Amino acid sequence: MSDTLLEGTTEGERLRLAGAGAWIAENAHLLESLIDSETKRRRRLKRVDIDMSGVERLDTFGVWLLERLVRSFSARGCDTKITGLKEDYRALMDELHGVKLDEPPPHTGGQVIYALASIGHSIVSIGQSFGSIVNLLGAIVVTLLRLAAKPHKFRLTSLVHQLDNVAWRAVPIILLITFLIGCIIAQQGLFHFRKFGADIYVVDMVGILVLRELGVLIVAIMVAGRSGSAYTAELGSMKMREEIDALRTMGFDPVEVLLVPRILALIIGVPILTFLGSMAALYGGGLVCWLYGGIDPDIFLSRLKEAITLDHFKVGMIKAPFMALIVGVVACVEGLAVKGSAESLGLQTTSSVVESIFLVIVLDGLFAIFFASIGM
Amino acid sequence: MAKPGKDIVIEVRGVVAGFGDHIVLDHVDLDVYRGEILGFVGGSGAGKSVLMRTVIGLLPKRVGTIKVFDTDMAAVTDLERQAIERRWGVLFQQGALFSSLTVKENLQFPVREHLDLSQEMLDEMAIAKLEMVGLDAKVCEKFPSELSGGMTKRVALARALALDPEIVFLDEPTSGLDPIGAGEFDTLIATLQRTLGLTVFMATHDLDSLHTVCDRIAVLADGKVIAAGTMDTMLASNHPWLKAYFHGKRARTSDMSRK
Ligand SMILES: Nc1ncnc2c1ncn2[C@@H]1O[C@H](COP(=O)(O)OP(=O)(O)OP(=O)(O)O)[C@@H](O)[C@H]1O
Ligand SMILES: [Mg+2]
Numbered sequence: 001m002s003d004t005l006l007e008g009t010t011e012g013e014r015l016r017l018a019g020a021g022a023w024i025a026e027n028a029h030l031l032e033s034l035i036d037s038e039t040k041r042r043r044r045l046k047r048v049d050i051d052m053s054g055v056e057r058l059d060t061f062g063v064w065l066l067e068r069l070v071r072s073f074s075a076r077g078c079d080t081k082i083t084g085l086k087e088d089y090r091a092l093m094d095e096l097h098g099v100k101l102d103e104p105p106p107h108t109g110g111q112v113i114y115a116l117a118s119i120g121h122s123i124v125s126i127g128q129s130f131g132s133i134v135n136l137l138g139a140i141v142v143t144l145l146r147l148a149a150k151p152h153k154f155r156l157t158s159l160v161h162q163l164d165n166v167a168w169r170a171v172p173i174i175l176l177i178t179f180l181i182g183c184i185i186a187q188q189g190l191f192h193f194r195k196f197g198a199d200i201y202v203v204d205m206v207g208i209l210v211l212r213e214l215g216v217l218i219v220a221i222m223v224a225g226r227s228g229s230a231y232t233a234e235l236g237s238m239k240m241r242e243e244i245d246a247l248r249t250m251g252f253d254p255v256e257v258l259l260v261p262r263i264l265a266l267i268i269g270v271p272i273l274t275f276l277g278s279m280a281a282l283y284g285g286g287l288v289c290w291l292y293g294g295i296d297p298d299i300f301l302s303r304l305k306e307a308i309t310l311d312h313f314k315v316g317m318i319k320a321p322f323m324a325l326i327v328g329v330v331a332c333v334e335g336l337a338v339k340g341s342a343e344s345l346g347l348q349t350t351s352s353v354v355e356s357i358f359l360v361i362v363l364d365g366l367f368a369i370f371f372a373s374i375g376m
Numbered sequence: 377m378a379k380p381g382k383d384i385v386i387e388v389r390g391v392v393a394g395f396g397d398h399i400v401l402d403h404v405d406l407d408v409y410r411g412e413i414l415g416f417v418g419g420s421g422a423g424k425s426v427l428m429r430t431v432i433g434l435l436p437k438r439v440g441t442i443k444v445f446d447t448d449m450a451a452v453t454d455l456e457r458q459a460i461e462r463r464w465g466v467l468f469q470q471g472a473l474f475s476s477l478t479v480k481e482n483l484q485f486p487v488r489e490h491l492d493l494s495q496e497m498l499d500e501m502a503i504a505k506l507e508m509v510g511l512d513a514k515v516c517e518k519f520p521s522e523l524s525g526g527m528t529k530r531v532a533l534a535r536a537l538a539l540d541p542e543i544v545f546l547d548e549p550t551s552g553l554d555p556i557g558a559g560e561f562d563t564l565i566a567t568l569q570r571t572l573g574l575t576v577f578m579a580t581h582d583l584d585s586l587h588t589v590c591d592r593i594a595v596l597a598d599g600k601v602i603a604a605g606t607m608d609t610m611l612a613s614n615h616p617w618l619k620a621y622f623h624g625k626r627a628r629t630s631d632m633s634r635k
Contacts, residue, residue, distance in 0.1 A: 099504045341521060
């Protein structure tokens with residue numbers, strides 16, 4: 001049935017084309033190849049007559065293909081005429097006749113240039129994102145100072161709402177995860193230390209590891225995944241729908257209204273979660289020591305008292321608010337960097353989580369060096 | 377013009393729909409005939425968009441039947457539903473363009489899924505449809521977030537028309553267009569209706585569109601279709617809401633400009 005759509009007969013320098021059947025979207029594929037084979041054939045032509053009287057139905061696809069046929073013959077200098085086109089389709093034909101196709105966009109460089117350019121772009125964007133983190137930190141400090149001068153402008157309701165989201169609702173999952181981590185460390189420690197008969201030192205290991213490092217790290221990473229991503233998505237979709245611009249035009253400072261309560265909520269919430277998490281981990285460690293290692297809770301506690309000092313606890317707790325700040329600022333920066341599309345919202349949310357976990361670990365390393373040098 | 381009267385393409389009978397306790401559509405009856413342009417009016421919040429979404433199947437109805445092309449939409453298989461969905465195009469009130477695709481990709485997306493065309497043909501069709509709605513090839517590579525409100529509307533219309541559907545649902549197509557653009561838009565709809573036998577279901581507040589292109593007008597108020605008929609029937613009606621709508625101050629100016 002494909003050959004009935006378009007048939008051509010040549011008479012000297014004159015080509016007669018007869019269309020038939022339905023020139024509609026479903027047949028566009030067949031029709032396109034027929035038309036291409038007619039127009040690509042090498043021959044000397046002066047006149048082309050296209051008889052459309054056999055065509056029962058046409059839609060924009062069909063009309064466009066007809067227009068394409070006319071254009072390619074006209075471009076070769078043929079005198080092209082359409083006959084038998086139903087009057088109804090005239091208007092559509094005229095409509096499509098005016099369509100100007102643009103030239104294909106110019107090629108910009110080759111593969112190598114493209115690769116180099118994309119490396120360059122990545123480096124610039126890393127620099128920019130660092131710049132905007134510093135920038136936002138500055139803006140937050142300024143806003144906090146301003147709020148300190150006028151405390152009544154502080155948005156307490158918003159802070160409490162955020163605290164509810166990031167701290168209170170996170171308690172169960174944080175307790176569960178840190179408890180399990182405590183159990184696992186104690187179990188692994190017991191398993192290996194037992195070979196040397198050093199079971200009791202598991203208590204030292206669990207205590208120091210949990211209070212100094214693991215408690216705060218696990219909590220910071222959980223918060224980055226749980227609340228940081230939520231911040232980025234919230235701010236990003238507000239940015240997309242121009243809600244942030246709307247705030248600004250009403251004379252509100254988005255940093256004060258949106259960012260400060262969120263970041264403060266993290267700074268207050270993360271130390272609390274760290275404390276709870278550390279306790280849960282110690283509890284889990286103690287439980288495993290008792291059930292699996294046969295270390296009585298009494299012995300565990302007295303050993304713990306000897307093994308750890310207040311310093312260990314302080315180290316963990318001092319780190320917590322800084323981790324919170326990093327997570328919060330990165331989440332906000334990424335949220336505000338969202339462009340108009342749904343895809344960019346996804347991208348920024350991913351990079352918010354990845355970046356903040358990375359920075360949390362880097363910060364932890366810097367703190368380790370710092371505390372070592374002041375002997376804590 | 378097509379002859380409305382016989383062939384019903386959309387048949388809505390006793391449809392009830394709402395959100396929770398809030399009943400938006402309360403036993404709505406409506407017929408849309410093949411080849412006509414039906415203007416659908418009603419106050420803001422009357423439920424025009426809700427009815428449109430219910431017919432398309434985006435919102436569940438509680439009671440009633442909806443038939444499209446003589447097929448009961450409640451009783452179709454997924455495959456039949458897809459076949460019907462291929463035959464209609466929808467312009468959402470907010471455009472609903474895919475934000476991570478360029479304008480060109482937005483237009484090509486449905487075509488690519490349903491038809492087997494060469495890339496060249498896809499590109500040409502995208503540009504052709506853009507020009508039909510009054511844009512040019514320059515916007516092809518733009519993303520939806522980079523378009524003006526009116527341009528978004530036009531691109532969304534072009535996407536609704538991408539597959540040459542038999543029915544188009546238009547939710548306030550001319551809002552956000554300048555008067556010249558809105559006029560061109562009306563002409564375009566009329567041309568397509570004449571040439572392709574398009575059936576148009578158009579929710580609108582644009583009195584000019586109602587006057588110039590709509591074959592019939594249906595009025596939604598208090599959850600029901602309170603009147604349906606030609607412009608003359610509307611103008612002759614004594615219903616207070618219709619009087620206020622079609623004989624209000626804005627109606628008079630738009631009426632006068634015609635005479
Ligand atoms: N997703 C939703 N949830 C709850 N209520 C809704 C929802 N969508 C619409 N409504 C309600 O349904 C009613 C009808 O809304 P609809 O969007 O259909 O109005 P409309 O007639 O299209 O108005 P407009 O001319 O302003 O577009 C309104 O009262 C609205 O509040
Ligand atoms: Mg609406």
